[in-house]
Amino acid sequence: MFKKLVLSFVFVSWLFVVRVHCEDPYVFFKWHVTFGNLSLVGVPQQVILINGKFPGPTINCSTNENIVVNVFNEINEPILFTWNGIRQRKNSWQDGRPGVNCPIQPGTNYTYKFQVKDQIGSFFYYPTTSLHRAAGGYGAINVHSRPKIPVPFDWPAEEFNVLIADWYIKSHSALKKILDGGKRTLRRPAGIIINDKSGKGDGKDEPLFTMQPGLTYRFRFCNVGLKTSLNVRFQDHDMKLVEIEGxxxxxxxxxxxxIHLGQCLSVLVTADQEPKDYYLVVYTRFRKPSLNATATIRYASTPDGMVVRPSAELPPPPPNDPPLAIAWSINQFRSFKRNLTASAARPNPQGSYRYGSINITRTIRIASSAGTVNGKIRYALNGISHEDTETPLKLAEYFGVADKVFEYNSMKDKPPDNLNRIVVKPNVLNGTYRNFVEIIFENSEKSIQSYHLSGYTFFAVAIESGKWSPKNRKDYNMIDAVSRYSIQVYPGSWAAILTAFDNAGMWNLRAQTLERNYLGQQLYISVLSPEKSLRDEYNIPETFPLCGIVEDMPMPPPAYTMF
Structure with a gap:
């Protein structure tokens, strides 16, 4: 008996050693965040640079790698970064939202550590404090498949990151002052930028990308803008869609x-036309007059080495007048289907890739609204306009003082009868661990909206015009809906998503329109592990900054244990 116990102990110890010494690879980054001056739309202005770059450095990594980003804050304002679309399995501590993290103070640094667990695809990062996103500070995140995992297309000759955005001439501090004043919203943007350029289609721009004739290239697009849905197209070239948000x-x-706010996708473009320069054109959507910007795409080999400039005639945009524009865009959404035969890194909670056969345990209907509180403009979800607290919500929950900072479930699971009545307070929902949830976004307003759910991907099963009712479930795509992290909701329309609350933590559901997010159109979902196991959620990192009412409190014992 004793011999068996010894052997068992040795075997378990060996497993532990193997686990410790067989960690997935680490990828390290050091970022110096500074202010700089650039003329992105023809006017010099202050922007946020990372290591002197705009956009910031690309994070290139592969499935399951551990990412370590040491951020040195060298601007005169506190700052945080979030990793848009990275699920942060068991680790909302690194999500970089004000409801979870204390900001990185000027002259200090903080190291983010997270794993791109079971993910592939196109993502981006950006600052979440104040209105810093209006000053830049964003960049691409490319998560590649591991070499042994095949992708359903031939490997491209090269990959290009294309970060597109509407852009304002006013500084982020001036825009913040406008919103804090509460009398008006942000007006029309000054222009559109493509990476760090705002081409005007005059044939004088230097090429942004170069292609060799006959080869195929992958373009990873992300809309990192503040307010505007955008449309992309190439002169005389089709795009083959191969990936949406992982x-x-x-x-x-x-x-x-x-491509709506906060969304990313990948296309393949083959250089199969006459060797010359062509335009990549980006148009604004659902607003008149439409703005556009161009980027020059050059064929490396041209006749006699001569540069042949692009045609001045830009390809026309899609319809831009509602309701035709909305119908066109909804039909495009319906054409997006998940590739059921492709190999990919992905989690499979409760067999959720057979999501059509899982019972829905909770339906949450969320309606947006705009109004005024004490004479100032606010935006709300089901009548609650979220405000950030001095003590991050996750810290208050972890230290056992949540009741001193916020209350759970102020927002109900369906819209109130009077959406015009808005209450300003922290907006936190309780989510039951591993429940399979249906979330309906309802938009009775006149502007298109886009939402992001951190910590999860979800199945975008329907977008339709009109008002949602349970009978609409018969029209859901319950077979091959794309699993993604963002969804758009058109004016006078609704959108439905399905997801499993399988990722313990404090997670942010937010409008991607910056002014709406800043003025309250967001909430947090607290999903706690009933077993308090490290299999479900990590403990607070030892070096985690504290602030608010917990700043001088003793650190509680670890909430989660190994077994």
Whole structure:
């Protein structure tokens, strides 16, 4: 008996050693965050640089790698960064939202540590404090498949990151002052930028990217803007859609694609036309007059080495007048299908890739609204306009003082009868661990909206015009909906998503429109592990900054244990 116990102990110890010494690889980054001056739309202005770059450095990594980003804050304001679309399995501590993290103070640094667990695809990062996103500070995150995992297309000759955004001439501090004043919203943007350029289609721009004739290239697009849905197209070239927000898609060809706020996708473009320069064109959507910007795409080999400039005639944008524009865009959304035969890194909670056969345990209907509180503009979800607290919500919960900072479930699971009555307070929902949830976004307003859910991907099963009712479930795509992290909701329309609350932590559901997010159109979902096991959620990091009422409190014992 004793011999068996010894052998068992040795075996378990060996497993532990193997686990410790077989960690997935680490990728390290050091960021120096500073202010700089650039003329992105023709006017010099202050922007946020990372290591002197705008956009910031690209994070290139592979599935399951551990990412370590040491951020040195060298601006005169506190700052945080979030990793848009990175699920942060068991680790909301690194999500970089004000409801979880204390900001990185000027002259200090903080090291983010997270794993791109079971993910592939196109993502981006950006600052979440104040209105810093209006000053830049963003960059691309590319998560590649591991070498042994095949992708459903031939490896491209090269990959290009294309970060597109509407852009304002006013500084982020001036825009913040406008919103804090509460009398008006942000007006029309001054222009559109593509990475760090705002081409005008006059044939004088230097090429942003170069292609070799006959080869195929992957373009990873992300809309990192503040307010505007955008449409992308190439002169005389089709785009083959291959990935949306971490999911391989059925590969249809498109001549143009709508990309809404906070969304990313990948296309393949083959250099199969006459060797010369061509334009990549970005148009604004659902607003008149439309703005556009161009980037020059050059063929490396041209006749006699001569540069042949692009045609001045830009390809036309899709319809921009509602309701035709909305119908066009909804039809494009319906054409997006998940590639069911593709291999990919992905989690499979409760067999959720057979999501159509899982019972829904909770339905949350969320309606947006705008109004005034004490004479100032606020935005709300089901009548609650979220405000950040001095003590991050996750810290208050972990230290056992949540009742001194916020209350759970102020927002109900369906819209109130009077959406015009808005209450300003922290907005935190309780989520039951591993429940399979249906969330309906309802938009009775006149502007398109886009939402992001951190910590999860979800199945975007429907977008339709009109008002949602339970009978609409019969029209859901319950077979091959794309698993993604963002969803758009058109004016006078609704959108439905399905997700499993399988990731313990404090997670942010937010409007991606910056002014709406800043003025309250967001909430947090607290999902706690009933077993308090490290299998479900990590403990607070030892070097985690404290602030608010917990700043001088003794650190509580670890909330989660190994077994």
């Amino acid at each position: 999911s391989h898609t059925v590969q249809y060809d498109y001549d143009s694609l709508d």
